[in-house]
Amino acid sequence: MSDIAIKLENISKLYRLGEIGTGTLSHDLNRWWHRVKGKDDPYAKLGEENNRESKGGDWVWAIKDVSFEVKQGEVLGIIGKNGAGKSTLLKILSRVTAPTTGTIKAKGRIASLLEVGTGFHPELTGRENIFLNGAILGMTKAEIRKKFDEIVAFSGVERYIDTPVKRYSSGMYVRLAFAVAAHLESEILIVDEVLAVGDADFQKKCMGKMGEISNKEGRTVLFVSHNISALRSLCNRGMLLNNGKVVLVDDTDVAVSEYLRFDDTLTSMELEHRTDRLGNQLFKFRGVEFYNKDGEQVSETISCDYLRVRIYATCDSSIDCSKIIFGFNLLNQYDEVVLAYNSDEMGAFNFSNDKGYFEIVIPNLYLRANTYSIKLLAFYKSTRAEDTLDIIEKATRITVLNGDLWEVGNINRNGAYSIFPGQFIF
Amino acid sequence: MMSANETHWNLEIKPKSGILELNLKEVWHYRDLLFLFVKRDFVAFYKQTILGPIWFLVQPILTTIMFLLVFGRIAQLPTDGVPAILFYLAGVTCWSYFSESLTKTSETFTANASIFGKVYFPRLIIPLSIIVSNMIRLGIQLLLFFSVLAYYMLFTDSNIHFTWAVALFPVLIIMMGLLGLGLGVIFSSLTTKYRDLRFLLSFGIQLLMYATPVVYPLSLASEKYRWIIALNPFTAIIETFRFAFLGAGSFNATYFTYSFISTFVILIVGIIIFNKVEKSFMDTV
DSSP, X not given: OOOEEEEEEEEEEEEEOSOOSTTHHHHHHHHHHHHHTTOOOTTGGGOEEOOSSSOOOSEEEEEEEEEEEEETTOEEEEEOOTTSSHHHHHHHHTTSSOOSEEEEEESSOEEEESSTTTTOOTTSBHHHHHHHHHHHTTOOHHHHHHXXXXXXXXXXXXXXXXXXXXXXXXXXXXXXXXXXXHTOOOSEEEEOSOOSOSOHHHHHHHHHXXXXXXXXXXXXXXXXOSOHHHHHHHOSEEEEEETTEEEEEEEHHHHHHHHHHHHHHHHHHHGGGOOXXXXXXXXXXXXXXXXXXXXXXXSEEETTOOEEEEEEEEEOTTSOGGGEEEEEEEEOTTSOEEEEEEHHHHOOOOOOTTTOEEXXXXXXXXXXXXXXXXXEEEEESSOSGGGEEEEEEEEEEEEEEOOOTTOSSOOXXXXXXXXXXXXXXX | OHHHHHTTOOEEEOSOOOTTOOOHXXXXXXXXXXXXXXXXXXXXXXXXXXXXXXXXXXXXXXXXXXXXXXXXXXXXXOOTTSOHHHHHHHHHHHHHHHHHHHHHHHTHHHHTHHHHTTOOSOTTHHHHHHHHHHHHHHHHHHHHHHHHHHHHHHHXXXXXXXXXXXXXXHHHHHHHHHHHHHHHHHHHHHHTTOTHHHHHHHXXXXXXXXXXXXXXXXXXXXXXXXXXXXXXXXXXXHHHHHHHHHOOSOOOHHXXXXXXXXXXXXXXXXXXXXXXXXXXXXXXX
């Protein structure tokens, strides 16, 4: 007896780029004519792999030849950077759109949660919307009735259940919507990043419920998220997608670290080709790398650890490299600067083209666990706008993992701010 | 071993489905959703209104009055010898059921793109729910028609009488709905890609009303050209309806059979096209 719940074979999806609309009638006729003559689709040939940065034909494969299997009761996390094909895959799995090629076979009902509150009608009461939304998600009236009290209790909006949802606060709205979704009874559940709803308390509840669904009820779950910690705690396997192709399917930790490594290398390699920068580029940033205290290249570090940042750049011979004012900013997810090094405060900037890079040594990175982005700035002689050489926002990212600054065996909390040495005196 | 496992799959997603794979069984499974959509349409319609469902009566009453003035008094079109109010009210009630069904179903994909983009259910549920909602609306409007009819029969000495064709009443109601559904799904399937059709439909439906004996009886057209008007499948439906309840006009078996057959042909063609489009419309909408 095989215990495979869902099986994908060579799933591909072709999308057309650009304007769809004008001129499609002639394309359609042309395609139809080719088909009548027994030839291939004249436009499908142009399809190439999905890469946002490269230019090419009008057609792209959003995903190409994706094949994998998910066992019964397995929780598979799907990761990949934006545009890797995660959403397309989810759309095909949830039958919102059909694949261009390939087949999917599944055992049991598939319910998809690409959004919470699909089909909620503002004029209807909470009660009516529970039934409507539940039915849209594939439950029968009898099933919803059976779970109704549980749904209401979970959402915590008992008092408002007979009030139209347009009177709800947005928090109440998503709580109710998630509550319906969480009580679906399908054998296979497909979840997109919908966990980021409600306040912190409710998020915790959602995560708990998700864990319960996947671990205790033994259902098969396909879960897409950028939230690495959620993926780590919920999934037992991870699949990494890149440019519409499966890179690997492995243990969650392996897949996550591969994703982090992979993602960051790509960004730093692309830095010199990026065009979203300011300045005349007489001095130009080309790449950023991070090293740990053992001299190994890393993409993540531990809170309060040693970190060396290497910045590759080139300086045009027409300017005096020692007159450059360099700035290095570390920003949290709210785009607030949490750390800044400025060469005009710290002394001369003796960059040399021969070496091609310079480094910043941070003996202790006193920041709480989070992902931070890096902004690089270079000015010539003054920091006025017209003297800008090169400014690049979000040049790369660095993931800081939880550390133990106080050395008492407690993991420090996450946060988007610093954690400094200090102590209580009693 | 392998072949034994293959049989366990109960769901298969493929790029294209066969022309006759209509999945009507699945539609049946989702019947609860159909009725919830109907309920939603109703509740949403009369929430925060004072008159509520009475609004459903305002439209046929005002239209009838307008027709009475324009076509009855000014143009002085004949009404097959029945009181003009009844004549127009019958026409307006049937026509508005058909045209509402058609316009609403033709918007299926464009109006529901946000739901369709997020979750799967048989898309046919939406047009079906529209037909059912409109049928309830028709029921309310027919109550009005029958009350006016009863008044004329009881309190005036007009020559109104039921004929045997009353037996066809349920068939007529179903034909009106299915014709609207069939045409509606054809238009909805095509408008996902070619939005032009939406504009064509919005005034086309007004023109179509004049090509249907709504404001005039079929007998007004000369024998020679009558068949042209009868090419419109709705003609026989509306004529038969008036013949059944008002005893006006005549019943033409040929026209009626033609209308019956074309309704089902349109419906089947419509569902096949719809079924083909629903799988990938999210890419073109």
